[in-house]
Amino acid sequence: MEVPGLGQAFALQVGRDMRLAFRHLGQLANPLMFFIMVTTLFPLALNPSPQLLEAIAPGVVWVAALLASLLASESLFRQDVDDGTMEQLALSPQPLALMLLAKTAAHWLMTGLPLVLISPIVAYGLFLPQEAVPVTMGALALATPILSLIGGMMAALTVGLRRGGGLLSLLILPIAMPVLIFGARATDLAMTGMESVGAIYLLAALLLLAMSLSPFAMAAAMRISLD
Amino acid sequence: MEVPGLGQAFALQVGRDMRLAFRHLGQLANPLMFFIMVTTLFPLALNPSPQLLEAIAPGVVWVAALLASLLASESLFRQDVDDGTMEQLALSPQPLALMLLAKTAAHWLMTGLPLVLISPIVAYGLFLPQEAVPVTMGALALATPILSLIGGMMAALTVGLRRGGGLLSLLILPIAMPVLIFGARATDLAMTGMESVGAIYLLAALLLLAMSLSPFAMAAAMRISLD
């Protein structure tokens, strides 16, 4: 019997997860709403002088991005494990690493991508200089998938533990820190008119690394959690 | 048969939820950890000069508080509904509104309270002036329960009204805004040596309002969801 190819299996999984998310419209909007809220709250919580906002803009954008994806990764695999569909996935002839990568990709499409797309608006609200916007978008486009992958690995590790939620942030943040530092650095450099291509390259390298290693880590972690 | 009184039922529910959370050592430190980490990330993503940090300290503390309490609330009732224990709760002779309020209280004890208690340390790390610390703690002590109650309502709505719930909860999230604004304002006023008692009173009023109305809203939404 010919088992369907990897590409097809990947597409199937992404399609199913997207469909599930669109059934729950609210779920989809949440990370985005959250991101907008964080970035609008800052000016509200502070005395909103343009200079101050500009100074903190990169920090706010980046921390908000990290937290938004952290927030969502909590539920990345939880329901599938609880309702037993993850068990069936682990028993399908398709490689588990591929299927989990597909789930993470779907997750990124729904949480990370919208965030990249609305970042210019947020940047405008925080008086981020125009010239820093394209760099920030590019850096976010590279960094958010890394964050999703990190979230995926840690979610797979903790999903067997019913109340793993808080533990998850403890596990994710140390690993996510370099991403945050490089990302904020790219924005920072661009703001001051300097060359930020180095930080971008670094992020790209990290993304490649994460994409090639994390699926296997996720699969291994998931098999342990299902044991 | 005499059914146990309301106070006892409340205590039982809080006790059970706390036990669930404390079951694993790692979780004890978690909300706390999260809060510490958020405040660690900011200086990392920014240029960490004390003046800048001081300027953004109120914003960071308040946004972190919002995040830490909303982060966990998403799943406040979800698991109970999925595993059927919510059904049993709805069939117990105790009022559902009370039990849900108790669940929210437990949630606050585990996420909100630690946050209030460690806020002085965080404030130190962000170079917040000493005189603003007591006011900030007081304001946090009033604001975090409101945030938990808001989170509880959102959770009941999302779990309840399967499709529309998500959208409704998006409408509730902005209610958290005034809490943040007043809270940050209290800190801000105290930093500049001004009278901050007005903002504190406002927060207290909001808390009373939330405590008296939200249990019934939660119970009604939950009954619909269990139908």
Added chain:
Amino acid sequence: MWKFIHKFGSPPHFYRLSVVLTPWFGWAAAILITAGTLGGLYLAPPDYQQGEGFRIIYVHVPSASMSMFVYVNMALAAAVGLIWRIKLAHAVAAAAAPIGASFTFLALATGSIWAKPMWGTWWVWDARLTSELVLLFLYFGYMALRAAIDDENRADRASALLAIIGLINIPIIKYSVEWWNTLHQPATISKMGKPAMDGDMLTWLLLNIAGFMCFFIAVLLISARAEVIRRARDQKWLKQALGVT
């Protein structure tokens, strides 16, 4: 290699070995640390810039470098356990975590104490300091994950995976000083060519580093042995070894 791993990986063998080796490392640690510390405190010349305050270096630098060294070892042990399914390796990794966390804490504490006179504050948000703090979180995460899983087998495998993933942070901590311009001291000991540190100071420091290393090995042997005993509590060889019947 395979044979060696399996021989060493057998709990009875390890048990005997650790009984023999522990005193050696224990005494070596005691002697080296005493010598290094006394030498550092009394014999080394005061720093021309920092005066006597610099002497905390004899605790700070060894504990800071051990904090990373222990992590790498823990991750390696975890990897061996995961790949070859050797329980002893997991026991070693589990035993290493609290020791590493203690070294990290010590590095942070001595650094803070040193920072107060040097930089005028207990804490700055500097890359190396922050990444050392993150290392502490990594240790905490590892220990919290272990504690959160009640099944020992699963706890071993899950936490091993986490330790390996966490390895990526070690180079970042190590080289943060070079990648970012920070307040913290760049490498002074290991510089090739002209050593940036006085020879006398260096000797005592190296003695202390060696002492910390021996101390780590001794404590690791003891706590790994405790772990082995706990796991093998109703096995025959252990009862024989302990002389209980």
Added chain:
Amino acid sequence: MSTEPAEPGTESLLEAKDLELWRGERRLFSQLSFSLGTGELLHITGVNGCGKTSLLRVLCGLTLPETGEVSWRGQRVMRNRADYHAEMTYVGHRESLKGELSARENLSFDLQLRHASSPEDIDQALDRVGLARARDVMARGLSAGQKRRVSLARALASRARLWVLDEPYTNLDVPGRDFVDQVMSEHLATNGLVLLVAHQSHGVTGGRIRQLELA
């Protein structure tokens, strides 16, 4: 679709009048009325998906029927939830256990919401369902049949007058099934009421047994 009224000798406690329920475009049942008195068991049967569970949920007060009413001791259930629920216990398809708590902790919480229960009461209930050895295992580690036994222990120790049991035999081994029959018989003998959904025939002896076939 209505069964005869309660026998003259027995006191009728539960009354369902003219119930109708829709799910999606389907009417599961309509004009369904019955009453159940002390010492009576109503055995509800019907093919998969005919609406047995849905009926039980209406009778418990979890689901609002399209029309009709359920009353207990003459009072409408929806208006008097607390009084009704104090005398009723429900064992559903799901086990309603917290995976992170042991069987004992799960039970102790559920029961203490109902009445003052000592630890001994709870251990005794667990012993009765054959879980003496697995009392302190986290519920997630229990086997399917063991979980079902915890649910049954909850019903047993609830001191409720009305037992609502949705396929209680599920996942039980043969001695387990016999045990369920036996406790139901005892409950009827002490003037209890049982609403039972089960596909296979039960082995309850004594009490007054009635049938309701949903179509």
Added chain:
Amino acid sequence: MSTEPAEPGTESLLEAKDLELWRGERRLFSQLSFSLGTGELLHITGVNGCGKTSLLRVLCGLTLPETGEVSWRGQRVMRNRADYHAEMTYVGHRESLKGELSARENLSFDLQLRHASSPEDIDQALDRVGLARARDVMARGLSAGQKRRVSLARALASRARLWVLDEPYTNLDVPGRDFVDQVMSEHLATNGLVLLVAHQSHGVTGGRIRQLELA
């Protein structure tokens, strides 16, 4: 605790050697070996909590046993997961359905990961288990028995050689049970293999039926 080897006439495909498994402080089984050939059904029985489900999970390759090995066509299962899983299907205690997707959507995803399945194949499988009318109801709205039927439809349409069924009769009405017996018989007749956990006696006819009692 070992059963006889496969009958000479049949080709032995599944082999379990010397399995041992611990849960908590308890040893569920040890030195358990058997082999299963084409057209054979192994009926595993035992009291609640004796380790039947745990054994099935080991045989599926979900749980790592303390010692011992499972092999399929002579190859270790843990090293060759994909090949094994392509020929195996598992129906567990849980239904493994997404509540938010319809029966048809659920099935279509699961099956398309295995082989090119047309929508007609899927509808046909649902028809066979008697769900023609409830195809488009969200799985969360299905009754317990209907959910179980979807799981069975998944196994039926999987084209797998080895069926691993953990109490497949659960929640089914009487015709449903007969249906399960019938499809198992057919599967054995076409040289399939079945691992069956069930408390009550099954009604499978034909094939070679063996028993394994876990203690």
